[in-house]
Amino acid sequence: MAFFLETLIGGLMAGMLYSLIALGFVLIFKASGVFNFAQGAMVLLAALAMARFSEWFPQWLGFDDKVLANLLAFAAALATMVTAAWLIERLVLRKLVNQEGITLLMATLGIAYFMDGAGQTLFGSDIYKIDVGLPKDPLFLFESAFQGGVLINKEDLYAAGIAAALVAVLTLFFQYTSTGRALRAVADDHQAAQSIGIPLNRIWVIVWSVAGFAALVAGIIWGSKLGVQFSLSLVALKALPVVILGGLTSVPGAIVGGLLIGVGEKLSEVFLGPFIGGGIEIWFAYVLALIFLLVRPQGLFGEKIIDRV
């Protein structure tokens, strides 16, 4: 039972990171109808920027304060993401207005490749550490209920807290600020939003920046757990089934979908894996998404926008 719980919690933690990445996906899809393949590359770029700036700032400015270095690096990484968002809007999206979804999807693939290349050219391609001071010691829970208790990483708990805070902040931003309201208007109907004077271009820059912010948070958490390296960009492909499962237009859907996929992956790996040969984590999420597409294409919480054939 304790082992089952540990697996379950491990799955929840992995799932939370998927949801963070999926969140960026959903934000962009809601606001611009673009299926953003570059979200993984954005996570990589943000994490690389964060890792490298936190190394560089102390060297450049000659101080030795970890907290300050991390704060400055966070600001610099955020600035990088906002610049990237602005450039993407300026150079790509603006020119591809009114194109089909498939064209935009392929354009984001191009952006993803460009970001992967640019990030690694600028910031280097080794494995870097991000250390924002998350505690790493393990924690034992429910020791009275089970023998030995349930092992949890403290870092994971903090990460969960950060993710929850991020979702809360985003929800507040979407519900209670005028920009957030404009974003929701654009998501509902581009033309109607434009006709009441919402500047589409600026909204897109904002939404890509917000997605960049989500990518930065995801990158920091992943990075401090596993180190920053190129594979981050590929892990983000897991976010695709997450958004299919949760529904492309639903922020809570991204969270629930991520948790479901994380838990499903870990449980199936541990309890099903031995029978069909291990390593099924690679495709489990995708096959689950495939089944979902056949049965309930709009996902758990999505709107029924899918076109049936």
Next chain:
Amino acid sequence: MLYRENGQFKGSYRADQQIFPILQDRWMIALLLVVAIAVVPLVASEYMLRAIVVPFLILSLAAIGLNILVGYCGQISLGAGAFMAIGAYAAYNFHIRVDGMPLIASLLLGGFCATAVGILFGIPSLRIRGLYLAVATLAAQFFTDWAFLRIKWFTNNSASGSVSLPDLYVFGLPISTPAQKYLFCLAFAAVFALLAKNLVRAHIGRQWMAMRDMDVAAAVIGIRPVYAKLSAFAVSSFIIGVAGALWGFVYLGSWEPSAFSIDRSFQLLFMIIIGGLGSIMGSFFGAAFIVVLPIALDSLLPDLGGLFGVAVSTATVSHVVLMIYGALIVFFLIVEPHGLARLWSIGKEKLRLWPFPH
């Protein structure tokens, strides 16, 4: 002045419907074939054949296959690498496990296995389309990656997971030198390109294009969506499967599942975007571009860096290649969504009028 069809009257429907209606085009193609068959193997160096021409031919074949699905039928697929892998491993198993199986037969049987799996993963396309379908094909990609890594039967129980082949013979002739490999691949590429060209000009190709342009309207005028879509999946995966088998058998010789990873799928997609969606000719252009670009940059960038006094490492080169890929994709999508093939046909139109303005 030289390239125009003045005076070439067509007296029959047959003449009107041929692939190359203009006499000069027919001469060009005949010349191209002669050069490709007779001159290239003599002139090109072994390195040239091995590192550029053979991969170019095989990847063009795969790009043609993908273009049929994505460019002609409008069903986006990110799983081309998976079908290449299925073709390669199935052909390998036929070749190894069946005694005296001719090489061409195993390659084609590999293609047929890819067809079967392609139809299976094409079934979701009957219910969903566009972006959602991309996820379904990604499922194919990751599932096959896993299957060929973990299920030992497919790799003939080899311990390392990599497979290798004995010497190849076709009709008693060996295929071992780069020139022989080149000619073998050329034969496949030429035959399949002709086949694909004729398919997309015919009844079935028009159904695919109608499906791509507007599926509801296509259904209204009596095109069966199930048949049109699944046939596109079948033909496309067959060609991609054969290309994958060639890639494994002729180009690699021995390979691991990572040879057909998701990067390969993206690479093929880039080929058809840059070459031209919905164009057989474009598949060749795109493949040539994508094959030559990294090699050219590999040799050019260090020199270019030397001019500015910057030492360019190989890692940087590979990152710059990524950046250039990405930038080119976006550039082509914005400026010329129909790719190099469109530039080619614009050039031809201009040439027909040249040197007069009208």
